[in-house]
Amino acid sequence: MKKQIKKRISLFAAIVAILLIVQVPITYATSLSELKGQKSEIEKQKSELNSEIKEKSSEINTIEGKLDELVAQIETLSAKITSTNKEITTVNAEIEEATNNINALIEEIAILQEKIDQRDLLLQDRARAIQENGTVDYLDVLLGANSFVDFIDRFSAVNTLIEADRQIMREQQDDQKQLEEQKLVLENTKKELEEKQAELQRLKESLSSQKAEKDRYISQLEAEQEKLKNEKQLLEEEYSEALILDKELDQKIKAEQQRILEEIRKQNAGNLPSTSDGTFTKPANGRLTSPWGWRNLGFGAEFHYGIDLANSTGTPIVSSAGGIVTYAAPLSTYGNCIIITHSVNGQIFTTVYAHLSSIQVSPGQSVGKGQQIGLMGSTGRSTGPHLHFEIHTGPWNGQKAGNVNPLRYISL
Structure with missing residues (x-):
């Protein structure tokens, strides 16, 4: 008692x-x-x-x-x-x-x-x-x-x-x-x-x-x-x-x-990156450390399905175009990842933002071009703080499906 x-x-x-x-x-x-x-x-x-x-x-x-x-x-x-x-x-x-x-x-x-x-x-x-x-x-x-x-x-x-x-x-x-x-x-x-x-x-x-x-x-x-x-x-x-x-x-x-x-x-x-004209804009400020295409990281050649923009942890990440957030959570080696679907003149595009330190949007949320969606980080398979950015034609169906070089749509 x-x-x-x-x-x-x-x-x-x-x-x-x-x-x-x-x-x-x-x-x-x-x-x-x-x-x-x-x-x-x-x-x-x-x-x-x-x-x-x-x-x-x-x-x-x-x-x-x-x-x-x-x-x-x-x-x-x-x-x-x-x-x-x-x-x-x-x-x-x-x-x-x-x-x-x-x-x-x-x-x-x-x-x-x-x-x-x-x-x-x-x-x-x-x-x-x-x-x-x-x-x-x-x-x-x-x-x-x-x-x-x-x-x-x-x-x-x-x-x-x-x-x-x-x-x-x-x-x-x-x-x-x-x-x-x-x-x-x-x-x-x-x-x-x-x-x-x-x-x-x-x-x-x-x-x-x-x-x-x-x-x-x-x-x-x-x-x-x-x-x-x-x-x-x-x-x-x-x-x-x-x-x-x-x-x-x-x-x-x-x-x-x-x-x-x-x-x-x-x-x-x-x-915050300046919003450029056109359909897509640069998703973050930073230097290009790894372009789209084949690359050698010391353990053999591999195909890089996006571009890497390096900067300090906490650098703002913005949506490259207006669209709907379809994914916002950790995703395998991507770490914290956001996937956004865009409709441009009746055509579907998908953008991918990986290795984030913070996710600031939710699935189903509508975002505008240049709107902040997260912060740069080094989650997942990463050697330092940077943004891995991909563009796909069509809906997201894995990193290979409809993958295109982002530099065809954005300028650094």
């Missing part, structure tokens, strides 16, 4: 420095090369700023993706929490119902306990009666019958008493067993419900904790996103400032180039 801050400060300082430089009037302006150096620096800064802006945008998009994902997760957690709350509500209702059942069963148990207690009292009374009167021998009771009918009555009474005792004992055992079973069921049910309630509560707390954690993470991401947006905005503002400076430098460079050209024109005003 500290490195980025230092970088931003350095960049801002550089922009301010350049801004101060480009605000100086042209009369005190730095050289053209320095202006171009400043423009190169601005272009570099623009490229770096653009890369950082794209990087910030990518980071913002990444955070937006994470936020969308977290929001979806939070929605899922919220749905689970809602579902868990419903389950907890259901379990609480079941616990309440079980509690009500337990309370009802407690009342039933109380009634059953009362029956048990009554049977206990009855059994205790019978035991006391037996204890007070002695053991009752049911056989003596039967044998003491006065008649068969009395025997039957006695037998029935004995059976009734015996069955009553047995029934009391069975009911006592059944009621005791039922009481224990009901108590066990209620205890297990209540325990299971309480365990389920505790489990649901733990689940709810876990889900709530996860949701809270994701909420905190969202807050962090939103803060980081806001920070990145602010940083991106600052970068965009710096980029806008760099664009303004870039345009200002372009204007300064154009103005300086124009000023330099104007100075060159003024310096070379006296060097």
